[in-house]
Amino acid sequence: MTYEEKLSIFKKTGALQEGHFLLSSGLHSKVYFQCALVLQFPEYAYIFCKEIAEYFSNFEFETVISPALGGIIVGQEVARILNKRSIFTERTEGEMNLRRGFSLKEGEKVLICEDVVTTAKSSKEVLSVIEKFGAKAIGLGAIVDRTSTDIDLDFPFYATMKISAETFQPNDCPLCKQNLPIIKPGSRK
Ligand code: ZN
Numbered sequence: 001m002t003y004e005e006k007l008s009i010f011k012k013t014g015a016l017q018e019g020h021f022l023l024s025s026g027l028h029s030k031v032y033f034q035c036a037l038v039l040q041f042p043e044y045a046y047i048f049c050k051e052i053a054e055y056f057s058n059f060e061f062e063t064v065i066s067p068a069l070g071g072i073i074v075g076q077e078v079a080r081i082l083n084k085r086s087i088f089t090e091r092t093e094g095e096m097n098l099r100r101g102f103s104l105k106e107g108e109k110v111l112i113c114e115d116v117v118t119t120a121k122s123s124k125e126v127l128s129v130i131e132k133f134g135a136k137a138i139g140l141g142a143i144v145d146r147t148s149t150d151i152d153l154d155f156p157f158y159a160t161m162k163i164s165a166e167t168f169q170p171n172d173c174p175l176c177k178q179n180l181p182i183i184k185p186g187s188r189k
Contacts, residue, residue, distance in 0.1 A: 001047060009044055012051040013037045020175040022184045027167040028175060032185045035115035035143055039073045048160050049077035059081060061109035061138045065089065065130065067096065067122040075113040076141060080131035084111070089129050096125035098133075099167070106134035114142040117126065117159065120151035127153075165171050 001090045008015035015037040021029045037043045052074070066075030072088050079086035087102040104110065112126050123140050130137050137155055145159035148166075166176065176182070 001051070003018050008047075008160075009047070010038060013041065017185070020173075020180040020182050022182050023167065025167070026170065028170055028173040028182065029167045030175065031166070032183075033116065033144060033163055034185065035145065038143070039115065045073055045077050046081075048143045049074055050081055051160045052143075052158060053078045053081040054109055056139055056141055059111070059138050061111050063087060063104065063108060063110045063135075064113050065104075065110050065126055066113040067091075070115040071113055071122075074115050074141075076149070078111070078113050078141060083110050086110065089126050091125075096122070096129055098129060104130060104133035104135040108133070108135040109138050112120060112137055112140045115138065116144045116146055117142045117151065117157070118146040120147065120153065121149075123153070150161065 007016070007056055010033070015034050017032045018030060019032070021032040022145045023029050023032070038048065061084065064076070064079040066077045066088050068088050068090045075088060076086045087098065089101050092099070110130050112123055114123055117123060117140070127137050140157045142155060143158040143161065145157075145162045148164070151157065165167050170176065
């Protein structure tokens with residue numbers, strides 16, 4: 001699938017919106033991306049996850065692990081395509097953990113899956129959970145790469161799309177200077 005075809009799915013589902021947005025970080029942006037709006041359609045979830053699965057199909061691993069909530073659908077779908085086990089981490093009292101009886105064996109090889117990677121903060125939290133069990137991460141797969149700097153992992157990172165993450169400080173935002181009304185995504189008008 002071409003870049004344009006993927007972009008058209010993101011726009012058609014409302015996942016990718018252009019305008020003037022107030023992000024949860026407090027920064028302003030021309031672009032807002034909500035991956036759940038793509039993943040709500042299983043046929044699209046399949047298309048994007050199949051591409052991640054194909055990239056990692058020659059890697060040796062037993063389990064896919066993803067951070068709740070955003071990563072779960074991606075991890076489950078990639079695991080289904082490659083016939084692997086799929087588990088997820090959850091944040092409790094601020095700390096990422098395996099719950100629900102999930103565990104990893106020592107030396108178990110694991111693929112991390114996410115919906116969107118921006119700073120790789122949650123991926124690195126998942127990595128610390130993997131290492132706590134003595135297991136080993138072999139890669140990170142995501143639908144969208146929104147990184148603006150090198151995320152510094154010692155295993156391959158593959159994303160199906162790169163969406164540049166240009167953001168502005170509220171006091172230095174060109175869209176504010178044009179007096180464009182700002183939208184807070186997820187809130188009702
Ligand atoms: Zn602004």
